[in-house]
Each structure stands twice: as structure tokens, then as C-alpha cells.
Amino acid sequence: MKETNTKRKRHHFVIFTPLLFALNACATIPTAQNPNSIPAKVEQLGEMSYLRVSNIAAQTRKQLLFVQAEISNSDSDNQQLFYRFKWLDAHGFVIGNDDPWQPLLVYAGQKQTINGLAPTPQATDFRILVSSPDNTGNP
């Protein structure tokens, strides 16, 4: 009987140990995100209910990084968006940080385009900060 108990304990150990390792692995390995994907380029102030950044295109035009993003409104009402661009250099440092928040009215079910031009040739990356009054956050 004593031997059976020990066997059971060993059996539990064998089952739980890999499970624990698996759970631990899930917790520590960060989810890989493509640095050029839309979620990697967009910073939301709260979760936007109806607006979303549906497309982003970026191109260096004669030394300055030019970014164009498409905003889609899935609601049947017009939605107000606030947005700004954040520019980063090759090392990830913020450049300037003086882009103003800009308002944009997105009509019901429509798509609107926003543009941004890097302030200096040193800017090689960007983030688009977006907020809508229906969000939990507000600039």
C-alpha cells in the first residue's frame, strides 16, 4: 500500500512538472509581434470602440519619413478622433515630441486618411497615438 502511494506521488510529479514548465514558459516568453505590424505602430489611449487604424504606409521621401494611415469608422454615427505622431530615431529615442494632438472627424462607416512627416532626417521609426472620446482615455 505504501509502495502504491509513493508510485501515485511519482505519477503526479511526472504529470505536474512538465505542466508547470509549460505554464512558466507561457508566462516568460513574450508574444512575438512583428515590429512593422499595425498594432506595433499604434498606441491607443484606451480601447477605441468604433475607430481603428486599418492601414499604415511609410516611405522615406528625400530624407524625411512620411507616414500615411487609414482610419476606419465602423459605427453608424460620426466619430471624433484625436491623433498625434511620435517620432523615434534608430536607437528608439523620441525625437522632438512636439507634434500636437490633432482632431479629425470620421464620418459614419467611412475611412479617412491622416499624414505625418518626420521632423528631422534622424527619425527612422514612428508611433501613431490615437484616442476617441468614446474611449476610456482622453487627451
Add this chain to the structure above:
Amino acid sequence: MTNIISKSTAIIALSTTVLLIGCANQTPNLQSGNVAYGDSQAVETLTNEFGSTDLQSIAQSMSNSLLQSPVLRATARPLVTVADVKNHTSEYIDTKAITDTIRAKMLKSGLVRFAVDTSAMKNQTDELIRQNSGLYKKSQSKKLGQMEGADFRIEGSITSIVKRADDVKDIYYKLSLQLINNESGVIEWADEKEIRKTSNQSMF
């Protein structure tokens, strides 16, 4: 008895410490009244008059458009100056604040140079005259007649249309800018930035 004395001493010491910590200012902020610092880049919609967001949006849009214009890209670091931007609106707008912001944004790019404008010319000539007054070493004085003439000048105007219907007030602003070749007089670039602001003045 000694125990009671030591306990009461400890209580007094503890309360004094708590009191002192409570009195100490934990943040470097001397506050009085309802004054608070806010985000200077935030969208401002306090009233429908020309505001900081309008100024920032106009300057951003115009500097972006100018920096992408083929004419400024054709020459390496062209020299530009800012002429007058006339205010044709019904309200007071400091147009120099708009052009100063546009100039700062363009200078920051490093792709354009700016010559002193007419408002800064007096300071420039005064400085040159002072340096050539005989008070300074000749070798270190900046020479007269070495100033560079700008290749282009920026000028324009801001206009507005105001309409009221019942409780609704609608204001439409339009800033027009042109880039003019100083030698040929040709308008090489022009752009407009429009802003519409509508407010409901209903009291209830």
C-alpha cells in the same frame, strides 16, 4: 513603572515622527488655488475663437507641405525668409506666432535655412554697425556687405467666415501661404489649410 515610562516615551516619539512626516511636503509643488499644468499639445476647445490647436495644426500642415515641395528640395538647403502674413479675420490673431512655429519646424529639419526677416533686420544691422564701430578687433569683427539674400520668401494671409444661425456659431478659417522666388517673382509653391469650428451657444 519603568516599563510604563518607556512605553509612553515610545508612543510620544512615534506620534511626533508621524506628525513631522505628515507636515513635510512630499512633492516639489507649491500649490494654492486651482492652478494646474496641462498638456500644451492637447486639443483645446474651450471657445470657438482661434486657439492653440488651430495654430499648431496650421503650422504643422504648412511646414509639412513646404518641406515636401519639390522647389525646396531642388536646391541644397535653400535660403528662405518670412514676409508678412496678413490677418483678414474679424479677431486678433498673432500671425507672427504662426510663421515663427512654421519656421522653427522647418529649421529643425535641417533642410532649409532662414534669413532674418524684416522685423529682425534692425537688430541685425545694429549688431553689424556696432561690430564695425572701431570698438572691436578688426580681425574678429563681422564684415559689412556679407549678408546673404534669401532665395525665396513666404507670405500669405489668414481669413475667416463667421456664420450664426439660432444658437449655432460656425467659424471657417483659411490660411493661404505662398513661396515666392525673390529673383524671378514666380510663385513656386502655394498651399491652404482650412479649419471649421462649430459651437452651440445654447444655455440649456
